[in-house]
Structure formats: C-alpha cells, structure tokens
Amino acid sequence: MPKLSLVVPVYKVQGYLPECLDSVLGQDCTDFEIIAVDDCSPDGSGAILDEYAKRDSRIHVIHLTENVGLGRARNAGLEKATGDYVLFLDSDDTLSDGALSAIRDRLDATGNPEILVFDYARTYWDGRVHPNLRADLLREDGPDVFSLAERPRLLDLLQIVWNKAYRRDFVTRTGLTFPPGYYEDAPWTFCSLISAERIAVLDRVCVHYRQRREGGNILKTVSRKHFDVFDQYQRVFDYLDAHEELDEWRGPLFRKMADHYLTILERPGRLPQDARAEFFHRASADYRARLPKGFTRPAGGRGHKYGMLERDAYTTMVSALTAVKLRQRVRSRTRTAINRSKRGAMGAFYQSQLRLPLDENLVLFSAYWSRSVSCNPAAIDAELARLAPHTRRVWAVRAENAARVPEGVRVVRVGSREYWAALARAKYLVNNVNFADSVVKREGQIHVQTHHGTPLKTMGLDQQKYPASTDMDFEKLLERCDRWDFSISSNQFSTVVWERVYPCSYTTLETGYPRNDVLVNATAEDVRAARAALGLADGTKAFLYMPTHREYQPGFTPPLDLARLADELGPDVTLLVRGHYFYGSSPHVAELRRTGRIVDVSGHTRVEELYLAADALITDYSSAMFDYAVLDRPIISYVPDWDVYSAVRGTYFDLLQEPPGAVATTQAELLRLLASGEYDSRDTTERRDAFRRRFCEFDDGHAAERVVRRVFLGEESLLPIVPFDERPHAPTPAQALELVERA
Template sequence: MTPTQAAEPSPTPRFSIIVPAYGVEAYLRDCLDSVLSQSFRDFEIIAVNDASPDACGEIMAEYADTDPRVVAVQLEQNVGLGRARNAGMERARGEYLLFLDSDDTMLPGSLLAVSRRLEETGDPELLVFDYARTYWDGRVSPNAKRSVLTASPREAVGLDGNPELLELLQVAWNKAYRRDFVERWGFEYPTGYYEDTPWTYPVLVAAETIAVLDRICVHYRQRRQGSILSSASRKHFEVFDQYDLVFAFLAEHPEFERWRPALFERMTFHLGVIERMPGRLPAGARAEFRARRLEAERAHRPAGYREPENSGAKEAARRRRPADRLPRRLRPAARRAYRAARKLKKPVRHAVLMTYYRAQRMLPVQKDTAVFAAYWNADYACNPAAIHQKLRELAPKVKSTWVLKPGARNAPPPGTAVVHPGSFQFWRAMARSKYFVNNVNFPTLVVKRPGQVFVQTHHGTPLKRMGVDLVDFPLGQKDLEMDTLMQRVDRWDYSVSSNRFTTAVWDRAYPSTYTSLDYGYPRNDVLVNARDEDRAQARAELGIAPDAKVVLYAPTHRDYMAVPRPLLDVEHFAQQLGEGFTVLVRAHYFNLGSGPGSAEGSTVVDVSAHPSVEQLYLAADCLLTDYSSLMFDYALLDRPIVLFANDWETYRATRGTYFDIHAQSPGHVAATETDLVDVFLSGRWCDDTSAKARTEFRRRLGEFDDGRAAERVVRRVFLDDEVDPPAVISPERPSRPARG
C-alpha cells in the first residue's frame, strides 16, 4: 500500500467514494491506492466487502487501519453490486457521491479536476466525466462517445440542454452525484444484472443541473476473463426487469414523459446489442430473448411513436455487416498462408518434424502417460519433480517422460523416459501423452488435443510483476508477446498456487479459464516435513560443521542488467562477518556461471551448481536474498531471512512489484552493505523482531503449504479423487532457531 500522511477526514468531506468489491483481491489494492494517492485529499473511501470469498475484506480492513479516510464495511452475505453500493451510500457523509468499481483505477489529479469543475459550475446536481478502457495487453482506448462530452455546453444545464448524454455508457462510475439530490429523490440501485440502467436514466432525467468534465478520470479495466456481462447466462434476461423499472419511474413522474421516446430508443438499441452479442446468451436462448424483446417493445412503445426516418437504413446496414466483414475474416487465413510460405525457407528438418507431429496427432491420446518439464527443459527440479515423485508412489502405472536438455544438473529416477526438446521423441510425446506438467510453458507450436490435460505449477510466489502485468514494464517484458503468452495460457487446465495472494496474482497476470489448485507448492513439502536429522544430513553432504553459522546468499535476476554483475561483494561481506560464519552463494538460474567460485581458505562456498536448492535451505541458518521468490519457500522453515535491497527503487521501476518488501518483509531489510554487516554482527538477523516479521509473512504467504501439496495434485489431476483442502497450519510453527 502506498504510504500516506492522511489527516483525519472532515465530518462532511467533499467526496464519498464508494468501492464495492467481490472476488477482486488481485486488483483491489491498485484501485484503493489510485484514490489514496490523489493530490486532492478531502474525501472518504467507503469500501464495501460484498462477502467476497477471497482476501478483499482483509485488504479493506488493512487499509482502514492505516488510513482514517478509509471506512471498511463488511457484509455478512453476498448481496450483489447494486445493494453493496446502497450499503456504501448509507454510510456516506460527503457532499458528493462517486462510485468506483474495485478492478478499475482513478487517474492522478482526477479528484482535483472534478472538484474544480464543480466549483466552476456552481455545484450542480450531477457531473459527468470521461473514462478510457484499458486492456490486459496494455492497450488503452478512449471512450467511443467522447465527442458527446467535448461538444457539451460549458455551463451546467438540464438534460433538455444536453440530450446526447443519454447516449453515453450506462455506468455509475463516470459521474459525481450531489448527495442531497440523490437522497431527495430516494435513488437506489436494484439487484441483478444491468443494475446501472434503472439508476443512470432516472438520474439523468431528474437532474436539473448537469455539468460535464471533458477529462479522463477513470481507467475502465477490460478483463480478459471474469466479466459478468460477457459471460453466457440466463441472467442477461434480467435486463427486461431493469427497463421495466426505468419506465415505471416515468409513470410515477409524468413531468418526464417527454423522455419516453428517447429512452425507448435506447432500450431497443440495448436489447438488440445483447441479442446479437456472441457469448452472452446460452445456447438455445436467443429465440426466447427475441420474443421477450418484442414483448418489451410493445409494452413500452410511446403512443403515436414512429420509427426514425433512418432506422430502416440502419437495420439494412446491420444486416449487411456480416458480408461487409468477409474480407476481414479472410485475413487470418491469409496470414497463415503467408507464414506457411515463410516456413519453406526454414530447414527441411523442421518441416519434417512438423509433418511427423501432425501425423502423430491423428493417433489416439494414450491414457496413463505424462510429460514433465521445468525451467525451460533445463533441470529435473521444482514443483514438476515433486509431483513426479509423488506420482510414482501413488500411480506407478502412469508412464512418465521428462523433457531435458543435455547437461542437466539432476536426472529423473531410473525408469523415466528422457527426451531432448525438439526431437522426434519430444513431438511424439507431445502428440500422444494425456498429461502435461510444467513450471513454465511448453512451446507455442504444441497443439492441445481434446482429452489432454495441462498443469501449470509455476515456480515461485510472485513479488515481481508477471504475465500481462508486465505491459507497463518493457525491460521486464523484453520480447514477450502477450498474444503468444495468452495462447499458451489458454492451454492450461490447472494452475497450482501456494496462497490466496498468489491465486489472485495469477488470476490477473494470466487471465484465462483454468482451475486454480489452491493446494500449496509441491516443492515445499520437503521443507514442511523436514526434521532435525534432515538438516544434519544436508550439512554433512556439504561438508559443513554442525555448529557453523551458515548464510545462504541467493540473489535474483535483474532485467535491467544486460550483463549480470554482483550487487554485493560477497568475499568482503564474509570477511566482515568473521570466521564464525560460512556463506553459501547460489546464483540465479539465468546467471549460472557468474558465481564467485570457491577460493581455498575462504568462508564463501559457490553452490550454484548444487542439484537441490531445498537441501541448501535445510543446511542454512539464514537466507540472505533480495527480491527472490526463495524467501517465500524458506520462510516455511521458520528460520531468519534478511533482505539486501540496495537497488529497490531501480528494480521496482524496471520490473514492477506487487507489494513493498519494506512494508511486508520476512525480516530485516538493509539498503547498504554497511547496514547489512551490522544486521549480522549485532545479532538483529535472528532477533525477536525478525521472528515476528517472519511469522506474519508466513501467515499471509504460506497458508496452503502443509506438506501434502504434491499428493493433492496427483489425486485431483491423475486419480480424479476428491481431496481435502490444505490444513490451516498455525504460523507459530515449531521453530528450529538459529544460533546467534
């Protein structure tokens, strides 16, 4: 959360900003931060948790505890967006009401611009401002009807003076509403889909003074998946009830009857869009919807109403659109033909391999076969290796194949087939196997066949930005093409997660329709289940004395460095610590070969080539890292963690992060080498403050890791068994204290 020096809100703030939330843990912090960081500060946020099943309620409570301008309203039952907004309005004290959906954000300076515009126009009952749509791949598109705002009168007028406002998108969050106006009319949101419709139109009709601000104040997030209105459901039929409410309002207020023709036209247009929109109505429901549409048009048609003169032309144009789009539909085929022509220039081997792969895909998928890979085929390791080992135990009949490059540090157990990436054996395995397990992605050329099952295990809890969240960080994104990434993500059936925070991040970073397996990380089972004898064995294999103080230094990769260079002089650091310490150094797998080496007589040992990072964890008394996901795994051992963050601002600006490690740290954070040495020599590295920070860190980010993650994945995916949810392990786990 962005730190603020917020003063107590005034008894009657200028704005009450109502933020209802349900199932948007991954976006809620961005939303709240976008408001709290505004230069205009006279506001309150009323955050309404609509009984969300994720951590929305906890996030709201956290913000309310740290900023008095945030009021957290926790609803005991899910009531839907409309009634959640009503609950927020009941608590509002501001002169004006604003609504902000919890996956959207407010642009910097927006509240100041809104306040100034209200003052300029004499505090009108309503102010309408602009917005832009933002997409998962980084695109930003302006409001298609922005010309309505640019052409609006500069003074505040009623709808008679600016009737084109009815053409704007029917949403609550592009307006500021004077609270006494809303209360005088008794406006409330109804339940159900399209709840903005019977709110927006009556508000526009009833307001005597409406001002316009031609400025983009809100970024309207277009999620790749998860939008209610873009999902197929019979709930779309609720739009008819919402328009009944609109016309009931006109019947109750005959002074507004002159607006019936315009609202009737908006209704017919809206219903037509829903009827024609692919993916909204369930299969077989379109004819029923059309009948309901015609019934609604008969019921609400104004007396003596005549179709506009150009309506026939519009309908004819609409009917011609499929033919008009025909050339565009041919473009993908043309692009494929062009790509096929280009392939003729590639080596004959590639063409032969692809022909072989296509032929293999014509054969049946083989049951009880699985392909595993990890770290771009570089090693037998991580979550895929842990799942494979448990699979051999629980389902030995499944024949496994591992994809490995030559020279891997680890080899799979005997009896496991090994294929090289890109070989004939590789393409046969990809064509015929039923199960696929990887902690990254398989090549884009892999075609997922019906009956094949993909399990994405990932390889860490994300501190740094991932997936589509990299669109604003070109150094981190590099040559990653988002369309290609999404093609790969759409193949996933399952995504493994170690905590709710990670589940929420994967949901926004890799938007698709996979099922999240909230089971813990299989690679961490060995840590949760470790005993003292495991620690002793790990040390013995490394040749480390039982009473040595061992620091494992494992930095992460820096995207902003063209050539890796050390950010810590490890030899000097070890000399400063003295003979009582041994420093193990493990380079990031992207930077293998850049380790310090191991000089004779030095207390620094290069373990970059060691086959098991988990064994290094067990041997160490303390993890020294920076922004690596190793910290989340190591915390499960309840041993000290120290972070060396001497380039935090550069890293955060170039790669992006999901939280601030200074605010949510597993231990002490040092910004300079001098401070880092002092953390160890003073004993702070293993003090009570460090232990408390680690406990809270583990509570939030290790909640699913109870030592049975691999078993759950195998039983759910390969054996189709029901599995017990992860046991809630107390963060006060039996500690194996380091010796200070």
C-alpha cells in the same frame, strides 16, 4: 460530512482492488469517504478491504453475508453514504490523477447540480488507452447547468452510473435504487437523467474503465441472465407511467430499448443458441406493446431491424445475421490457414499425434525450460506416484541435461518424436514456466502452472512499466498463459499478483508450494544427510549465499568478495554459493574450495537440500528468501544495489522496510552482522516471523497432496491449511545433531 461518497462494490477483484483503492486514496482532494461493499467475495478481496480500512479511516467496509449482485451491493453502500454527492466506482477501475478535485471544483462552479456527468477512457492490458467515442457530448459549451431537454443527446452515452456524481438529496427525493440482475445501470441511468432539473458536464477523463482481458465483464458471458434486460426496461417504463410529466421521454427511451435488445441479439457470446428465438419474440412483444404513437424508425439498416422486431420476423433476422456470420467465417478460415502454415514448422509428426486420442493416464513434467527434474513439478511427481500410481509420469529434459536426471525417472528428450508425442497426447502437462509457443493446447488437456517462486520483482504485465528490464512480447506471453488450467500459489500475496499480471481464465489453487513440503516434514536424519552430501562436518556453520540475476548487467558481477568474506569469518564457517560464476580464476579461492571453506553448489539439482543443510541464508532479491523462511532460520538480505535494482526491475514491496531478517548494504556491514551474531537476534526473529506469516501462508507440508487430489483425483475441495502456529518444520543443523546423538 464529506463532499463526496464513493460507493465501491467488490466481488472477485483481488488482483485489481489495491490499484482501485490507491487511485482514490492518492487523490489531492481529501474531502471524501469510501463505502466499500464486500459482496461475499470468495477470494481475498474482503481481507484487502479490511487491511486498507485499518490504515485509512476514510474507508468504511460492509461485509455482506451472501452474494447479492452488483445492483444490491451498490444499494447497501448507498444506505451508508453521508456525502453531499454519491459516486459509484467499479472495483477493477481507477480514478485518474486529480479526478476528485476536478469533480469537486466543477460542482462548486456550477452551483451544485443534481447530476454531474464526466468523461472516461477505456484502458487495456497492453497499455492502450481509448477515449470515449461520445466524448463530444461532454463539451462544456452553452449554459453551465441545463435539463436533459436542452441536451437530449446525453442519452446516447453508454448506460453506466460510474461516470456521474449524484447529489444525495436528489437520489433520496426520487427514490432511486438499483434493481437486481443484469443491466441494472439502465433504469438508474435513464430515470435519473430524465428526472433531474439541473445537470452539468465535466469535459475531463476522471475514470479509467479497465477492459479486462479475461472474463471480467459478466455481460460478455453466455447465459439466460441476459433476459434480465426485459425486467429492467419494464422498470423504466413503469417509472414513466408513474410520472406523467416525463411522458416526453417515452419515444427516446423506446429507441434506447430497441437498440439495447438488438445489441444483445447481435453480439456473439451472450445468448445461448437455444434461447435466441425466445429472446427475439419477447423483444418483439415489448416493441409492439410500447411503440409510441407517431414513432419514426431510424434510417438504413437499423431501421430495417426495427421493422423485423415490429413484425416479429425472427426468420428474416436469422437470415440477416447468418450472412454476417458467413463473412466472418471466411475471414476466420483465412486466419486459420495462416496459423496452420505456421504450425507446419512443428512437423507433420506432431500434427499427426494431435489427431490421436488423449492418454488419460499420461503426465508430462518439465521444469526450468526442461533443464532439470526439480522444483514444484518434481514434488508433484513424487506425490502422484504415492497417491495415483496408475499414472505414467514422463519428464521432458534437454539432451545436454540428461546426465542430471535421477535414476528411475522416465525421460523424453526435448525435440524428439517421443517428446512431441507426449506433448500431443498427455492428459496433464505440468511446468514451472511456460511451454514453448509451438505447443498446442488441446481440448480436454489440463495445464498446471506451478510457478517457481514468490515474486519480489515485477512479473508478467507489470514488467511493461520497466522496459529496460525486458524485451518480452507480452501478447505472446498471454497466449502462453491462456493454456493454463490451474495456477499454484503459496500465499495470498502471490495469488493477487498472478491474477493481475497473468489475466487469463485459469483456476488459482492456494495450496502452498509442493517443493517446500520437505522443509516442513524433513527429519533430523534428512538434515544430517543433506549436510553430509555436501561434506559439511559436525559443528561447521554453513551460510548459503544465493544472489539473483540483474537484467541490467550484461554479465554477472558478484557484489561480494567471497574469498575475503571466508577468510574473515574463519575456518569454522563454510560458504555454500549457488547461482552465478564467482572468482574461479583466483588461486586463493581455489585453495578455499579445496579445503571446503567455499563450496560451489550451483549445479545442485535439489535446492531444498541446500536449504536443509544451511544454518542461514544470505541473499538479495531472490525468491529463495520466501522458501527458506519456511524453515524459520536466519535470513540476511545483502542489498548493496537496492536503489538501482528497484528502479530498473521494479519490486512489489520495499525490502529495506519489510525484510525477512537482518539487512546489510555493504560488505563491511555484512561481515559485522555475521561475525557478531547480530543476524540472529530478537529483532531479526520478529521480522522473520512477520515475513513468514505473510509469505509462507499456505506452506504447511501438504501442498503436493492438495495439488494431486484436486487436479489428478478430481476432489473439489482442498485439504484445510494447518494453522500457522501448529505447523512443524525441519530441525536446524544444531538441533538435528542433538537429536541424532540422543538417539
């Protein structure tokens, strides 16, 4: 039987759950169990729990068949707990290093009290850590063990259960359970503290209480569910009525009740406007019904508010709150004026367009900072033309890239009046990066963020851990991400990353990447056409080399001697090189380029056509590996600087341990793999299969259709994903040649 049982209720936290579990499993104290309760979570949280449970026998997972809410999910975990003590940890919070050892040692040192209260700190997305404002109440002064009567100010701590360890036999003896509804911590916290005879404190931060930037706290949601607080305090006072020996706590708990009711009334974003009067009158009724004899109101303004509750003086309360709002409105108007002056730099024309109605059928596309017509936005554009021909589709393109626009595509030049008009009036804005800071998100406008790759390297807020790799303004980044309505994902892995590193209130669409549809649906003729466009002769083996950018290098230094590699591979091999400048000044390279042995495809707009043409991919840390894997063709990871790259840029998994195929860390090793054919073996095929199942999860050839039907046609449910083993994919160049010759 373990010393500690940690009950972790789980609901829609897939972006934070791994960090929570890792913070527990990484503790130096190992005498614990985790009871994780999947509260019928609609995201991937349940699967994450199962994966962790497979790796660690201390994790026990309960999957509830219906969503029951936080309180009852905790009850389900409590029933399965076997430890001497029970702790509750919310699944988006984390334990600090050494927390469980400190808790265990303090329990032992204080003779196993019924409750141990420990400290916590609030953590924020930008790295700020704010201490508990009432940490002074947890100083280990005086007796090690005491009753609440000796330290009654512990009631002034936040009404939470996860900053305490409860002796399990004490919980059983008192019959404590969590009620349903909002504010379920109040009856548990108050009833446990007033019932315990032996309490101890630990003056140490053991929990990091995550302050989620986007709607993670249901108590900050406008809803009539806040009326649940009346039921919770009914339970508290019912408990007092059933335990006459605890009657001394009636006055202190009455004060906590009144303060709680006033807090809900005063905090914006909780009660619907048409429910405020009703809430006040119910609060007033409770106040009068439970007012203890001889009760003294607090001094000052708080005491005046108590008086308004006692008199049921709602009109007076409204007048007081209106005065506060007026002061806030003045400050808000000042900020608005400042923002308007900043937006004035955008030009009066854009401002005038923002006042016009939205064009319900206008869609504005952009890709890669308006450099091209490509990627996921281009695939959505094509599918939109097929399924919703009534829409008018326009692309934002920079003037210097206008020549790269395919024929027949309507374009607005970035910075022109037409561009600003389209930004202001288009119902839909589709991009694989963010629009500029100056773009205003209008009410009713829909922003679709398609992204442009599965992340190996750290992204978004995770880049804060690697300051050498970026000088990004993260606050500005999140303001841009706040405009998203939809975020497209090609696999569960990406979904979890995006939701954590871009914590904003968008809807994730697990559709697959639209740009990869062609890799599933392309025919033999498509493959042949892609090769012919690059001048690749039949029988020529083509390796596509796509290195990525290194932020820590001032300029790109190719990690591969392409001329030597081409020479050693022989005349029947062509290297397609995409990305960065390579040894163009070398006469030998120039000769190889003239013969077609090296082809610079950096300017090729449709990378998907390069994938179709290539027999195999050579890359390092580029997201190209995830897309190319859809084709089920060989991938070689050439990673001579893995140690440096992973340390400076940060990665989400170890590419050396989980590669999509063969791995080489030197050019000699790469040449051996290519020349011998070892890059395409049973072992590399097995690695690629595992990689594909993880990262090509939703890429079944229907991604663009899913996006169009959900976003533009308003269909609520997505098309089902074709089972992985039933999906086709484009034929290899050799298969395409055989199929064409047969035909």
